[in-house]
Amino acid sequence: MKAVLDHVGIAVDRLDEALAFYRDALGLEIDLPEEVPTQKVRAHMVGTGGAALELLEATAPDSPIATFIGRRGAGLHHITLRVDDLQAALAHLAARGVRLVDSAPRPGAHGSLVAFIHPSAAHGVLVELKQSPSPAVRLGASSIPWGDLSLTMLHDGPFRLDGGAMFGVVPKPLWEKLTPADDRNRIQLAMRPLLVEASWGRMLIDCGVGEKMPEKARDIYALDRTVHLDHALAERGLDAASLDFVLATHLHFDHFGGATARGPQGLVPRFPKARYLIRDAEWEDATHPHERNRASYLQDDFAPLKPAGVVDFYAGDVTVKPGVRVVRSGGHTGQHQIVYLESGGKTAVFTADLIPTIAHLQDPWVMGYDLFPMETLAFKRRFMREAIDGEYLIFFEHDPLVAAGIIRERDGKRWVEQVL
Numbered sequence: 001m002k003a004v005l006d007h008v009g010i011a012v013d014r015l016d017e018a019l020a021f022y023r024d025a026l027g028l029e030i031d032l033p034e035e036v037p038t039q040k041v042r043a044h045m046v047g048t049g050g051a052a053l054e055l056l057e058a059t060a061p062d063s064p065i066a067t068f069i070g071r072r073g074a075g076l077h078h079i080t081l082r083v084d085d086l087q088a089a090l091a092h093l094a095a096r097g098v099r100l101v102d103s104a105p106r107p108g109a110h111g112s113l114v115a116f117i118h119p120s121a122a123h124g125v126l127v128e129l130k131q132s133p134s135p136a137v138r139l140g141a142s143s144i145p146w147g148d149l150s151l152t153m154l155h156d157g158p159f160r161l162d163g164g165a166m167f168g169v170v171p172k173p174l175w176e177k178l179t180p181a182d183d184r185n186r187i188q189l190a191m192r193p194l195l196v197e198a199s200w201g202r203m204l205i206d207c208g209v210g211e212k213m214p215e216k217a218r219d220i221y222a223l224d225r226t227v228h229l230d231h232a233l234a235e236r237g238l239d240a241a242s243l244d245f246v247l248a249t250h251l252h253f254d255h256f257g258g259a260t261a262r263g264p265q266g267l268v269p270r271f272p273k274a275r276y277l278i279r280d281a282e283w284e285d286a287t288h289p290h291e292r293n294r295a296s297y298l299q300d301d302f303a304p305l306k307p308a309g310v311v312d313f314y315a316g317d318v319t320v321k322p323g324v325r326v327v328r329s330g331g332h333t334g335q336h337q338i339v340y341l342e343s344g345g346k347t348a349v350f351t352a353d354l355i356p357t358i359a360h361l362q363d364p365w366v367m368g369y370d371l372f373p374m375e376t377l378a379f380k381r382r383f384m385r386e387a388i389d390g391e392y393l394i395f396f397e398h399d400p401l402v403a404a405g406i407i408r409e410r411d412g413k414r415w416v417e418q419v420l
């Protein structure tokens, strides 16, 4: 059991006086209050960069906070420790004879689960245990007509990557506010291949991680294969044999691991009727990995495709099919590319690892994974301007909740108007 300090609860008698100290004298930021009617309490969270403070104000004379202040005066009321699995934590404590107020988890604020340990067991301190709601991953297939094309965001299930690596030089107190980390410092992500349907056929842009990952890697990346690409395709009445083309943004395992599958005779192309469209220079890099990118370029994902005769290589920025144009961004990998989907005067862009989630809207929020971060920054700065001014529909391949949206900007602040 690993417990992390989440916040310290302080019972306050006079809120205006407490604010004069915590907000005005200390200069801390106070969040909008949350009312908990069952407890007759109003809670004001105070961010401090790490664990927060929570100012608790009674809303009725018979509130537990009023009783507490009447008995002991204002001051430290409780500490809250965050655990991953509250049920398991309570079982562990009960087995060690720790006296509990709650023997089972109960609902807390913002969808969390909480339980209290009796102060007598914690040397006079009331201890609250809390399990944060795991940010849901939105899985499913949703479509939008796009001129002569139809675009459908599919998915290949959820996974997690190291939060520090996902945000590069951005300090954790900043990114953690947008996307909380688990006790292994990983953040929730999704893999979202894009299905393009047109008169020329069906194309998949990227194809997820697939089923080849060994147990150890499944654990490291928290791969949950309960529902994956096959299920998303089935929602559209399709299967692996329905695809005519599979286009790679780059050959990292979380984008192209699903290109091959293990059959009785060894590794085979996963999509039996598809031509695989791969940028020649990316293929060169992927098949000649070095120490820095070897863990991301898994040869089994793509090497079997060439001898199977299913790859169509192309060079440079080209229109691979009417309405589908690739543009090298570099940065993340030497040949990483984004995909423009242009039809009927409208522009959508599948940005792959250039803007992996809606937490990456600011130009310098560049992944630590990137081989050439300054190249990413330069490209992203140009592209962001173009995307915001042109009101492009942007696909976020790794966002757990927002598959696609339009990036808006006002007074230097950026946000996403969700479309899919």
Ligand SMILES: [Zn+2]
Binding pocket: 250, 252, 255, 332, 353
């Ligand atoms: Zn990548």
Ligand SMILES: [Zn+2]
Binding pocket: 252, 254, 255, 352, 353, 356, 398
């Ligand atoms: Zn990726």
